[in-house]
Amino acid sequence: MNGASIGVGLLGLGTIGSGVVKLLRENNSQIEQRLGRRVEIKKILERDPEKLAALKLSSEMLAKNFDEILNDPAIQIVIELLGGIEPSRTYIREALLKGKHVVTANKDVISAHGKELFEAAAEGKADLYFEASVGGGIPVLHALKENLIANKIQEVIGIVNGTTNYILTRMHDEHVEFEQVLQEAQRAGYAEADPSSDIEGFDAARKIAILASIAFNTRVTPDDVFVEGITRITPEDINYARELGYVIKLLAIAKDLNGEIEVRVHPAFLPKEHPLSAVQGVFNAVYVYGNAVGETMFYGQGAGQMPTASAVVGDLMEIVRNLETNSTGRFPCTCYLEKEILPIGQIQTKYYLRLIVKDKPGVLASIAGVMGNHQVGLASVIQKRTLVVNEERMAEIVLITHEVLEQDIRDALAVLRGLSIVGSIENVIRVEEGAKS
Numbered sequence: 001m002n003g004a005s006i007g008v009g010l011l012g013l014g015t016i017g018s019g020v021v022k023l024l025r026e027n028n029s030q031i032e033q034r035l036g037r038r039v040e041i042k043k044i045l046e047r048d049p050e051k052l053a054a055l056k057l058s059s060e061m062l063a064k065n066f067d068e069i070l071n072d073p074a075i076q077i078v079i080e081l082l083g084g085i086e087p088s089r090t091y092i093r094e095a096l097l098k099g100k101h102v103v104t105a106n107k108d109v110i111s112a113h114g115k116e117l118f119e120a121a122a123e124g125k126a127d128l129y130f131e132a133s134v135g136g137g138i139p140v141l142h143a144l145k146e147n148l149i150a151n152k153i154q155e156v157i158g159i160v161n162g163t164t165n166y167i168l169t170r171m172h173d174e175h176v177e178f179e180q181v182l183q184e185a186q187r188a189g190y191a192e193a194d195p196s197s198d199i200e201g202f203d204a205a206r207k208i209a210i211l212a213s214i215a216f217n218t219r220v221t222p223d224d225v226f227v228e229g230i231t232r233i234t235p236e237d238i239n240y241a242r243e244l245g246y247v248i249k250l251l252a253i254a255k256d257l258n259g260e261i262e263v264r265v266h267p268a269f270l271p272k273e274h275p276l277s278a279v280q281g282v283f284n285a286v287y288v289y290g291n292a293v294g295e296t297m298f299y300g301q302g303a304g305q306m307p308t309a310s311a312v313v314g315d316l317m318e319i320v321r322n323l324e325t326n327s328t329g330r331f332p333c334t335c336y337l338e339k340e341i342l343p344i345g346q347i348q349t350k351y352y353l354r355l356i357v358k359d360k361p362g363v364l365a366s367i368a369g370v371m372g373n374h375q376v377g378l379a380s381v382i383q384k385r386t387l388v389v390n391e392e393r394m395a396e397i398v399l400i401t402h403e404v405l406e407q408d409i410r411d412a413l414a415v416l417r418g419l420s421i422v423g424s425i426e427n428v429i430r431v432e433e434g435a436k437s
Contacts, residue, residue: 019309118333137307151290162282208252338412
């Protein structure tokens, strides 16, 4: 066993950084046995020195600035866990250009600036690993880059945000309103004080951009992803989904349709027999369909201190093995194609519509006529209940369409909104049926 240790510089000693320290300490002997080398954190960049004291780390490990880590020849690997775009992007880039290998959990930086960081890695002959950026402790990126590399990946569909999955699970199981569950999730620590990144779908959009880039070998950024959150989902929608054999999930969807890519995040009706339908609470899962392997699914804790630390340390150990075998650079940028990304209006899927309309003869025929004029076929039309709105008798109807072009359904809805017989369009939710093998 080589006695020389591998030096690590750690940027950030927050929740995940502290987890990395704990994991390296707890599993130290096992890690050393598996690698044949000792991994040692040399310097830590952290604004709060009390965090080092809380972990019983020497104050001498505290770096005054990033340059102290960048210019230390004893540090070969940098772990970036600061979060956010800057200064993380700059630190990662400078480390790679310097020839230091980098592990990060930063989905913001990787999804938006992956191209320039991989270029820096190539120039510096350094490795860039980011397994923890998408699924916490779920090892899906490694699988896409290595285990499934013989496949043409056709679909990647994920439940990749634990906060929204927790909220929708509670709404499904307990028949409660969105706002009530959100407040309870905030009190329980499952949702941030400002939950917009989660409930509006932006967190999931960054993750599916990374997944799609790797799966389809083409550059996808968060700006390419259509995003719609869960704030308009009601107990009525969830109940009707159940009646029709579906559950509602916030899905991150990427598909390769004969060389054209669609990437989107939105709530969707998912058949109850689909593997993702059983994913409950704060758990995450990523469903992958490849032309050779068929259906696969990766399931586990998509966030949290120790699951995420597990992925970070796993990447760290992979880099050490690369160093030991002189095989760094095994996973360069995989985005060597330039596939067209379809605008949302060009996707085709089924739709669930819930409308409040006047309760009188001829209304359903008029609605069906508008739909037919816009090439929207109706698979089913169900009148659910009657109600009184402004002293007028109204009916709630639920429609499920056949698979149609999104632009056609939008055009049809624009016409319906202008009809006097339509009181309101309460919700429009896409229906995902799963892979077409």
